[in-house]
Amino acid sequence: MQGLEDLYREIILDHYKNPRNSGTLEVPPAHQADGYNPLCGDEISIYVNYDGERITDIKNSGQGCSISRSSASLMTNAVKGKTIAEARETIKTFKRLLLLDEEGEKSEPVEIDLRKLGELAALQGVSKFPARIKCATLAWNTFTQIVDELDLQIDGAND
Amino acid sequence: MTEVLIDNHIDVAKVRSDFPIFANNPGLHYLDSGASSQRPSMVLEAMENYYRFHHANVHRGVYRLAEEATELYESARERIGRFIGATHPGRETIFSKNSTEALNLVANSLGRGFLRQGDKVVITKMEHHANIVPWQMLAQYIGIQVEFIDVDDEGELIIDDLERIVDGAKVVSLTLTSNVLGTVTPFTGIAQVAKAAGAIVVGDASQFVPHRQIDVKSIGADLIAFTGHKMFGPTGIGVLWGRSELLDQMPPFLGGGDMISDVRLDGFVANELPYKFEAGTPPIAEAIGLGAAVDYMNSIGMDAIESHDREISRLAYEKVKGAFGDEIKIFGPSDPSKRSGCLSFELEGVHPHDVAQVLDQNLVNVRAGHHCAKPLMRHLGVAATARASFHIYNDEADVDALVDALKETRNFFI
Known part of the structure; x- marks a missing residue:
C-alpha cells in the first residue's frame, strides 16, 4: 500500500493551504474556461491574459480537494509567463509525470528530468492513486481548453 | 448460516x-453500504447453485431445466413480493435492473399513458438523480412541469404548505429515506395528501427497504422502487412494485421478448403482469440471488x-x-x-x-x-x-x- 506521504507531499499541502494565483480576471480581455469533475463535484474556472506572445497573467477559482486545488495552484505558477508552445510542453510533461499520454489515457512511464520540473514534481505521487488522477488533471484539462482556443486564434491570424 | x-x-x-x-x-x-452492501454466502451460493445445476432461459422451454429455472425465478419473485407485503406478489413484483431503471420505467410509462403537456409532477429537493432526471426528461419531451418540495436546515421536508404544492399534481414522487442525509421522510402522510389531490404516488425505497420493514399495502404508495445490491442481493437486479389495478393500465416501457402476448405486422399485444414490464431475458441469477437475500433478512428479522x-x-x-x-x-x-x-x-x-x-x-x-x-x-x-x-x-x-x-x-x- 502506498503511504499518504506519497500523495500529500509538503509542497502539495502548502499550495492547498496557501493557493497561488487564486481569483478571477476580467473577461474579456481575459480568456476563461470552466471545468467540472462530475464524479466528486469539483469545479474550477481558469482565467488567462495573453498578450499575443506570452501568458501574462493566470488565475483560478473553484472548489475541490487538496489534490485538485494544489494542482491548479502549481499549474498556474508553472505556465505563467510562458508562450503557448511552452505551455503545451509543460502540459505534456505533467501528463507524463502522471503516466498519461497526450489524450489522458494510461501510458508507459517515460523518463522525465525531475530537476527541470521544479515544484510540479510533487504531483508525481498521484499516479499511484488511480482514483485521484482526475483530481490532479482537472485544472490542466481546463487550461488546455484555453490553450486550444488561443492556438486557433494564432492560426487564424496567420491565415 | x-x-x-x-x-x-x-x-x-x-x-x-x-x-x-x-x-x-x-x-x-x-462503511459504504448506502452505496452498495456486501453479500452473505447464501446469496452467492444460491446464484452459483442456479448456474451449476438449473440454468436455462425462463418462460420458454418445456424441458425440465427450463422449468426448474422458471420455478426458481418465479419463487424468488413470490418471496420478494411477500417480503414487501404485496397483495398479489406474483403479479405486482416487477424485476428491473436497479432502482434507477424502475423509476425510468415509471416515468416513461406514465409519460406515455397518463401525462400531457403542462401536467404537474411534484418531487423533492432531496431526491437521488434517479428520481429527478427521468421527470426532467419528460419535461423536455412532453412539457410536464416539475415542482419541488423544499428541504429545511435540519434536512427535513418542508410540508406545512403541502396541500398547495400537490394541488392539481398528476404524480408525486419522493424518497422514503434520503441517501445523503439519512432523513426518513413522512412518506405516508405526504402520500395521503397527494392521493386526496388525485395524484399517483411513487416511492423511492432504495435506502428504506434495506433497514426497515415496508408494507406496500399500507404505506400509501401506488408504485415503489428499490434495488437489490443495497440489501445484500447482487448488482443488476431491482424491483418495481405497483398496485395491480394501476400497473394493468400503464403502457409497457421496453419492448421485446417476454413482454408481448402477440406480435403481428401491424402491432403487438402486451403480455399480462408482471411480464408486460420485463422485456428480454431477465437477470435470472440475480433475481434468485435477491430472493436468497430476502430469505437472509427474514431469518434475522x-x-x-x-x-x-x-x-x-x-x-x-x-x-x-x-x-x-x-x-x-x-x-x-x-x-x-x-x-x-x-x-x-x-x-x-x-x-x-x-x-x-x-x-x-x-x-x-x-x-x-x-x-x-x-x-x-x-x-x-x-x-x-x-x-x-x-x-x-x-x-x-x-x-x-x-x-x-x-x-x-x-x-x-x-
Whole structure:
C-alpha cells in the first residue's frame, strides 16, 4: 500500500493551504474556461491574459480537494509567463509525470528530468492513486481548453 | 448460516461470519453500504447453485431445466413480493435492473399513458438523480412541469404548505429515506395528501427497504422502487412494485421478448403482469440471488435489523459529534430517531475527498462526493460530503475506527 506521504507531499499541502494565483480576471480581455469533475463535484474556472506572445497573467477559482486545488495552484505558477508552445510542453510533461499520454489515457512511464520540473514534481505521487488522477488533471484539462482556443486564434491570424 | 440474534439484538460477529468479504479483507471497516452492501454466502451460493445445476432461459422451454429455472425465478419473485407485503406478489413484483431503471420505467410509462403537456409532477429537493432526471426528461419531451418540495436546515421536508404544492399534481414522487442525509421522510402522510389531490404516488425505497420493514399495502404508495445490491442481493437486479389495478393500465416501457402476448405486422399485444414490464431475458441469477437475500433478512428479522439501524445511527451521530463538536458539520436531522442508515458530514477545513483518502489508509471505507444528489448538495451549499453508511455487519468498533481515523485526518491536514 502506498503511504499518504506519497500523495500529500509538503509542497502539495502548502499550495492547498496557501493557493497561488487564486481569483478571477476580467473577461474579456481575459480568456476563461470552466471545468467540472462530475464524479466528486469539483469545479474550477481558469482565467488567462495573453498578450499575443506570452501568458501574462493566470488565475483560478473553484472548489475541490487538496489534490485538485494544489494542482491548479502549481499549474498556474508553472505556465505563467510562458508562450503557448511552452505551455503545451509543460502540459505534456505533467501528463507524463502522471503516466498519461497526450489524450489522458494510461501510458508507459517515460523518463522525465525531475530537476527541470521544479515544484510540479510533487504531483508525481498521484499516479499511484488511480482514483485521484482526475483530481490532479482537472485544472490542466481546463487550461488546455484555453490553450486550444488561443492556438486557433494564432492560426487564424496567420491565415 | 448461524444463529445471529442474542436477546433480539444482532450478534455482529456472527453476522460478519456470514459475509466472506470480511474474512477476505481482515481489519476492514466497511462503511459504504448506502452505496452498495456486501453479500452473505447464501446469496452467492444460491446464484452459483442456479448456474451449476438449473440454468436455462425462463418462460420458454418445456424441458425440465427450463422449468426448474422458471420455478426458481418465479419463487424468488413470490418471496420478494411477500417480503414487501404485496397483495398479489406474483403479479405486482416487477424485476428491473436497479432502482434507477424502475423509476425510468415509471416515468416513461406514465409519460406515455397518463401525462400531457403542462401536467404537474411534484418531487423533492432531496431526491437521488434517479428520481429527478427521468421527470426532467419528460419535461423536455412532453412539457410536464416539475415542482419541488423544499428541504429545511435540519434536512427535513418542508410540508406545512403541502396541500398547495400537490394541488392539481398528476404524480408525486419522493424518497422514503434520503441517501445523503439519512432523513426518513413522512412518506405516508405526504402520500395521503397527494392521493386526496388525485395524484399517483411513487416511492423511492432504495435506502428504506434495506433497514426497515415496508408494507406496500399500507404505506400509501401506488408504485415503489428499490434495488437489490443495497440489501445484500447482487448488482443488476431491482424491483418495481405497483398496485395491480394501476400497473394493468400503464403502457409497457421496453419492448421485446417476454413482454408481448402477440406480435403481428401491424402491432403487438402486451403480455399480462408482471411480464408486460420485463422485456428480454431477465437477470435470472440475480433475481434468485435477491430472493436468497430476502430469505437472509427474514431469518434475522426486520425488527432486529431496524433496531440495529436505529442504534448504530444514534451511536455514530453521538460519537462523531462528541469527538469533534463544532469542528464537524453533520448534515440531516439532529434527532437521531429521524435518521436511518448513514451519517453525512464535513470536517472543517478538509475536503471530503481527502477525508476519504486518509480514512482508506485506516481501512475505513466511506463515500465522498455528491452522492448523485446535486440539487440537494447545492441546497446545502457544499460540493461534496463524506458519508459513512451502516448495515447489520457494522458495530461500535467500526464507529470508533471512524472517529480515530477522522482524528488522524484532522491532525494531518490542520
